[in-house]
Amino acid sequence: MALGLEHYLILAAVLFSIGLYGVLTRRNVVVILMCLELMLNAVNLTLVAFSRYVVPALLTGQVFAIFVMLVAAAEVSVGLAIILAIYRGTETVDTEKFNLLKW
Amino acid sequence: MGLTIAFWAFGTVALLSALGVVLLRNVFRAALSLVLCFLCIAGLYVTLSADFLAAAQILVYVGAISVLIILAVMMTRNVPQGSPGNRLKIPALLVAAVFLGVMAVAMIYTPWQVAATAPAAPTTAPLAGRLFGDRGFVLAVEIGAVLILSAVIGAIAIAREK
Numbered sequence: 001m002a003l004g005l006e007h008y009l010i011l012a013a014v015l016f017s018i019g020l021y022g023v024l025t026r027r028n029v030v031v032i033l034m035c036l037e038l039m040l041n042a043v044n045l046t047l048v049a050f051s052r053y054v055v056p057a058l059l060t061g062q063v064f065a066i067f068v069m070l071v072a073a074a075e076v077s078v079g080l081a082i083i084l085a086i087y088r089g090t091e092t093v094d095t096e097k098f099n100l101l102k103w
Numbered sequence: 104m105g106l107t108i109a110f111w112a113f114g115t116v117a118l119l120s121a122l123g124v125v126l127l128r129n130v131f132r133a134a135l136s137l138v139l140c141f142l143c144i145a146g147l148y149v150t151l152s153a154d155f156l157a158a159a160q161i162l163v164y165v166g167a168i169s170v171l172i173i174l175a176v177m178m179t180r181n182v183p184q185g186s187p188g189n190r191l192k193i194p195a196l197l198v199a200a201v202f203l204g205v206m207a208v209a210m211i212y213t214p215w216q217v218a219a220t221a222p223a224a225p226t227t228a229p230l231a232g233r234l235f236g237d238r239g240f241v242l243a244v245e246i247g248a249v250l251i252l253s254a255v256i257g258a259i260a261i262a263r264e265k
Contacts, residue, residue: 003107009210011114017203022125024195028186034137041144052151056222070247074254080175081258093179
């Protein structure tokens with residue numbers, strides 16, 4: 001079977017599901033952030049595959065993927081800063097021990 | 104033929120390294136596995152003839168984001184237990200599997216209108232035209248620049264010592 005759009009879509013869906021499973025099950029917050037990056041990459045792969053196969057002349061999918069990358073970079077820098085700030089106060093990165101908002 | 108081989112090779116390694124990110128106990132090894140996954144996705148972009156995005160993927164993800172993540176892993180180093188799971192293993196597996204099944208069925212049975220034209224070979228100049236040219240995305244690019252700047256300033260303000 002020749003390589004087609006569906007191959008890339010299924011691969012991206014599997015990558016996204018792996019990332020989703022990781023976000024739901026891991027307790028280390030740094031690993032959760034890594035799984036989030038995995039999910040964003042899977043979505044980017046979908047966008048680029050659509051751009052290649054559906055609108056090869058317009059490149060809109062690739063433009064959108066660039067903006068997703070930009071927002072992902074901003075998200076990971078702020079997220080890691082928050083993790084470091086919490087770690088400095090509580091000496092843990094375990095999500096089950098983060099209860100700062102409980103009273 | 105070469106594209107098919109490249110797709111299967113990069114796809115297999117990407118899936119295995121993604122599983123490594125989720126399943127490895129050692130956080131540092133999981134971060135290195137994530138870097139391998141990013142590299143394979145850059146290779147998949149090349150098979151999709153998205154050369155500029157492949158370079159941007161390597162620069163942004165493999166170069167910058169993975170360094171940030173490894174730095175965070177090292178700064179939270181004296182956490183002993185590594186990457187444990189929580190009690191939600193079975194429900195999370197169920198949710199991920201159901202999601203994957205729905206997506207796969209939707210993707211396989213949708214009649215996609217695949218265009219017959221060949222993609223543009225070097226995409227850098229057409230992408231620049233789309234981003235900055237007439238009826239392009241200049242406003243979004245400028246907003247993105249402001250977003251990155253505010254994220255950097257915010258990260259410094261949050262993370263620095265009091």
